[in-house]
Amino acid sequence: MVKIDKDEFNQKIFKRIYNLIDEYNLINEGERIAVALSGGKDSVLTLHALSSYKKICGFNFDLVAIAVDEGIEGYRASGISSAVNNAKLCNVDLIQESFKDNFGYNLDDIYENFKSACIPCGVFRRHILNKAAYDWNADKIATGHNLDDEIQSFLMSFARGDTLKFSKFGPELKRIHPKLVPRIKPLWNTPEKEVGLWAVINDIDIHLAECPYSSLSLRSKIKGFLNDVENRNPGIKQNILSSFIKSLNVEPSMPKLYECEVCGEPTSSNICKACEIVDLLNSD
Numbered sequence: 430m431v432k433i434d435k436d437e438f439n440q441k442i443f444k445r446i447y448n449l450i451d452e453y454n455l456i457n458e459g460e461r462i463a464v465a466l467s468g469g470k471d472s473v474l475t476l477h478a479l480s481s482y483k484k485i486c487g488f489n490f491d492l493v494a495i496a497v498d499e500g501i502e503g504y505r506a507s508g509i510s511s512a513v514n515n516a517k518l519c520n521v522d523l524i525q526e527s528f529k530d531n532f533g534y535n536l537d538d539i540y541e542n543f544k545s546a547c548i549p550c551g552v553f554r555r556h557i558l559n560k561a562a563y564d565w566n567a568d569k570i571a572t573g574h575n576l577d578d579e580i581q582s583f584l585m586s587f588a589r590g591d592t593l594k595f596s597k598f599g600p601e602l603k604r605i606h607p608k609l610v611p612r613i614k615p616l617w618n619t620p621e622k623e624v625g626l627w628a629v630i631n632d633i634d635i636h637l638a639e640c641p642y643s644s645l646s647l648r649s650k651i652k653g654f655l656n657d658v659e660n661r662n663p664g665i666k667q668n669i670l671s672s673f674i675k676s677l678n679v680e681p682s683m684p685k686l687y688e689c690e691v692c693g694e695p696t697s698s699n700i701c702k703a704c705e706i707v708d709l710l711n712s713d
């Protein structure tokens with residue numbers, strides 16, 4: 430078994446993250462950065478990396494973390510507890526939000542109305558994160574998307590024929606509406622395996638459980654497929670990433686955004702997806 434030097438490994442993984450931040454100017458002097466903190470390994474590493482980057486980068490910026498409780502019985506509570514502990518450890522304030530407080534429903538109560546629980550979950554979470562970050566005057570939201578997530582999303586868009594989504598790839602998403610807080614992905618080129626290893630060798634308090642609804646998702650199927658192909662053909666994931674880095678050079682077409690007639694949040698049509706879902710649920 431290969432023995433891993435903890436300090437060397439930590440240095441390597443953090444240096445890659447710092448380099449990505451510097452290369453793409455993901456964070457600039459005086460900015461306010463909100464970390465989307467679920468308590469899982471990826472968001473926890475993002476928080477630790479940004480809080481240590483703050484100490485070494487030579488300029489000042491503000492950090493806050495936002496945790497969203499979807500209302501998934503037996504699953505989310507331990508994620509929130511990891512989020513609370515890690516925010517405390519990194520000395521970063523934590524804003525806590527929930528589906529119930531924002532929309533009046535827990536995910537457990539409504540998931541059966543949809544083909545997949547991930548549909549309302551993703552819509553509500555994005556809505557809440559954006560609103561909480563905007564209310565805190567955030568310049569950017571940092572998410573824990575790692576290299577594997579990015580490749581999965583890329584292939585999911587291919588599989589769905591949804592080429593408009595290609596504009597969402599890359600380590601940063603530009604501001605396309607005054608009320609839509611841009612996203613940055615500091616783990617964009619960090620493989621998921623390394624994130625897991627970082628959490629294990631440093632004995633980090635992370636939320637390990639799988640969401641009970643995740644096995645039903647297209648992402649989970651694509652993840653299984655990619656891991657299988659990578660095991661048989663090492664380097665495939667990196668090749669896919671390289672291919673879509675090339676595609677990033679093509680100017681993406683951005684959808685025009687408006688403000689939702691109900692809640693005022695940015696949306697590509699008159700009413701945003703979250704309000705559409707709430708309307709559908711209320712009419713049942």
Ligand code: SF4
Nearest residue numbers: 546547550640642643
């Ligand atoms: Fe939500 Fe789906 Fe993720 Fe579960 S797997 S937390 S339902 S998006």
